[in-house]
Amino acid sequence: MEIELKLVVEADALSVLEDEILPNLQATITRSSKDVFNEYYDTPEFLLGSRKIGFRVRAIDGRFEQTVKTQGQVQGGLHQRPEFNIDLPSPSPDLRKFDRGIWGEDFDVDEVNKQIGKLFTTHFHRTQFDIETDDGLVELVLDSGEVKTQDDVLPIQEIELELKRGHASLLFDIAAKICVAMPARLSNVTKAARGYRLLKGARTKSIALPKFLPLDNTDSTELGLCKAIECSLGHWQFHQGLYLETQDPKALTQVRESLLLLLQSVSLYLPVLQSDALLRIHKQLLQLVQQWSWQEDLSSIHQLRSRKGPFCKRVPKNLAMMNYLLGRREGLIMAYEPQTLLMSNLSSQVQLAASRLLVEKPWREQTDGADIPVRKHANGWLSQSWQTVMQSLPRNNEMNSAKYVALETTLKQSLLNGFLLGDLFVDSRGNFRAPWLDLLQGIDELKAIAFLQEATLECDVDDPLEFRQWIDEKLESLLAVMERSRKIAMQAEVYW
Numbered sequence: 001m002e003i004e005l006k007l008v009v010e011a012d013a014l015s016v017l018e019d020e021i022l023p024n025l026q027a028t029i030t031r032s033s034k035d036v037f038n039e040y041y042d043t044p045e046f047l048l049g050s051r052k053i054g055f056r057v058r059a060i061d062g063r064f065e066q067t068v069k070t071q072g073q074v075q076g077g078l079h080q081r082p083e084f085n086i087d088l089p090s091p092s093p094d095l096r097k098f099d100r101g102i103w104g105e106d107f108d109v110d111e112v113n114k115q116i117g118k119l120f121t122t123h124f125h126r127t128q129f130d131i132e133t134d135d136g137l138v139e140l141v142l143d144s145g146e147v148k149t150q151d152d153v154l155p156i157q158e159i160e161l162e163l164k165r166g167h168a169s170l171l172f173d174i175a176a177k178i179c180v181a182m183p184a185r186l187s188n189v190t191k192a193a194r195g196y197r198l199l200k201g202a203r204t205k206s207i208a209l210p211k212f213l214p215l216d217n218t219d220s221t222e223l224g225l226c227k228a229i230e231c232s233l234g235h236w237q238f239h240q241g242l243y244l245e246t247q248d249p250k251a252l253t254q255v256r257e258s259l260l261l262l263l264q265s266v267s268l269y270l271p272v273l274q275s276d277a278l279l280r281i282h283k284q285l286l287q288l289v290q291q292w293s294w295q296e297d298l299s300s301i302h303q304l305r306s307r308k309g310p311f312c313k314r315v316p317k318n319l320a321m322m323n324y325l326l327g328r329r330e331g332l333i334m335a336y337e338p339q340t341l342l343m344s345n346l347s348s349q350v351q352l353a354a355s356r357l358l359v360e361k362p363w364r365e366q367t368d369g370a371d372i373p374v375r376k377h378a379n380g381w382l383s384q385s386w387q388t389v390m391q392s393l394p395r396n397n398e399m400n401s402a403k404y405v406a407l408e409t410t411l412k413q414s415l416l417n418g419f420l421l422g423d424l425f426v427d428s429r430g431n432f433r434a435p436w437l438d439l440l441q442g443i444d445e446l447k448a449i450a451f452l453q454e455a456t457l458e459c460d461v462d463d464p465l466e467f468r469q470w471i472d473e474k475l476e477s478l479l480a481v482m483e484r485s486r487k488i489a490m491q492a493e494v495y496w
Contacts, residue, residue: 004162005171005355007184008241010343011157014127014142016182022129025174030130034060036143038122040195041093043115051104054192055116057093064088068098069192120149120195124156131174136166138174147195154198156191159184172356179348183340186351188237204242206250209235209257215423217375221272222361224374228265228420229354232258236351240342249329252338253299256292262354263289264416268381273363273370281353288346294336300448301329310445310478314470315452321467324459378421382496385414389436393490398483401446401475408443415440421496428495435489442482449475 022029037059042048048055052071057064068084086097095113103109124145131138139162147154159178161171178184197204213231215224236258243251263285270278303309305325307316315321341347364370389410393399399407415436422429452471461467 003168003171004160005175006187006190007159007161007175007178007348008187009142009157009159009178009182009184011144013157013159013182014144017129017140017142017159017178020181021177022131025131025133025177027131027133029132031128032130033125033127036060036122036124036126036145038191039091039093040119040121040192041116042119043112044117046196047112047115049196054190055093055095056192057088057091059091064091066093066097068095068102070102120147120199122147122156122191122195130164133166133170136170137164138162138166138170139164140174143191147191147198149195149199152198154194158187168359169356172352172359176349176352179352180345183343183345184348185240185343186233186237186348186355187241188234189241204246206239206242206248206254208254209261209419211419212423213420215374215421217373217424219374220371221269221374221377222363222370224420225265225269225273226358226361228269229262229358232262232265233351233354236262240347243338244342249298249302249333252292252295253302255338255342256289256295259285259289259292260412261416261419262350264413265420267413268417268420272372272377273367275363275366277353277357277360277362281350281357284346284350284353288350291341291346294332296447297451298329298332299444300451301325301332303444303448304452305329310474311448311452314467318461318467320461321452321455321459324455328455374421375424378424379496381417382421382494385417386494389414390490393486395490399479399486401450401479404439404443404446404479404482405450408440411436411440411443425495430495432492432495435485435492438485439482439489442478442485445478446475446482449478 038056039059040054040056042055054069055067057066064087066086066088070082070084082102084098084102088094088097093116095109095116098109100109122145124143127142127144129140131140139160141160141162143156143158143160145156147156161175163171209231213228215227219227236255239251239254239258242248243255263282266278266282266285270282304311304315305322306312315325361370389407392407392410415433418433422433449471453468456464456468456471
């Protein structure tokens with residue numbers, strides 16, 4: 001079983017490794033380098049790729065080797081995949097040389113072998129450092145090159161840390177030193193996955209979180225937290241990679257959603273799974289979420305400029321306002337530099353710390369609550385957060401815009417708790433969340449309207465009096481809808 005961490009780094013990584021990181025390790029280090037050329041194969045229907053199987057032929061110094069990596073798992077950037085290697089006399093692939101036990105029963109290896117063809121290549125210079133300490137052996141490789149199809153190319157600039165002997169914590173110790181010394185980010189995307197994406201030519205888009213975190217009634221408290229961390233990290237890593245490849249601002253919205261989910265996950269489980277490591281990451285997440293608070297304005301701009309949704313009939317038709325909003329968007333991105341934030345030391349340290357929690361589970365040394373079913377805590381946790389929301393809402397008086405915006409943090413936390421635990425109540429959860437989610441969406445629209453009101457003071461729109469009147473009517477109408485949703489929500493019967 002291959003166990004490795006993958007870090008995307010910048011072009012000067014080799015000099016930083018050799019000058020600042022490796023000399024300070026208490027280790028015996030052996031260096032080597034080579035050029036690596038890989039050809040990846042699949043059937044025309046991508047049969048192997050659809051089964052999460054990677055198949056390549058590698059050429060190094062005139063020697064050839066074919067490799068199959070079958071489906072494994074990625075936990076917060078820690079890759080674990082079964083790997084099988086066979087030497088070849090030539091670069092011609094032959095699946096039949098592998099033990100047939102690695103394939104599924106429905107896999108006709110002879111037929112698939114007739115259909116496979118070359119899809120894409122990866123060509124890179126590999127600098128390898130074998131790092132041996134008293135605690136184990138880690139292979140660190142820096143790959144610099146490209147993944148290439150017949151029509152397109154993507155750069156490769158990454159460090160892989162593979163555990164050869166010892167405990168996985170050694171990987172995290174070395175990775176943490178790398179992230180302090182240079183801009184880096186954890187990646188859950190393999191070279192083969194990037195090649196498939198390039199080959200298919202499909203523009204990758206942002207994806208929303210699922211409605212609920214998948215849980216089972218028998219899941220322990222420890223497993224509940226681990227599932228939450230995996231979900232948060234996977235969503236975060238996917239969208240940070242998406243933004244760095246496409247510069248699509250919508251991906252940044254999902255980055256912040258991931259951070260808020262990870263923060264709430266740690267906050268929810270911390271009272272039961274108390275540990276110094278959880279406390280540290282909680283403190284770091286509070287700081288990191290604050291660094292992304294500007295993204296709320298970016299989200300408002302996207303909502304206002306969208307040709308779908310609540311503002312589509314008026315704002316997109318106003319050229320002066322659209323140009324103003326575009327300028328504000330570009331100004332935010334220039335001022336806060338999301339590329340730098342995504343590769344920052346704090347960002348990478350939080351990802352490493354969260355991934356490390358999945359492996360080391362430090363709470364086991366400080367508490368006995370890890371094996372208690374999460375179901376035993378769920379009712380109390382949901383009731384507590386819901387009561388906090390209810391105490392913030394008047395029963396007889398109406399709410400105004402300011403009061404709704406002030407409610408956002410408390411409501412968001414309660415709904416995130418429902419996301420984390422709601423799958424334990426499949427039979428009874430019904431439509432309880434719907435009006436509360438409507439209120440949260442309404443709060444987003446209220447913030448967009450406030451942004452628009454500010455923009456009208458700085459932008460020379462046509463018919464400004466009429467435009468402001470339309471904004472006032474929009475606000476009044478939205479508040480009326482939200483008040484109806486609030487009354488429905490406050491009368492709904494809880495599902496836990």
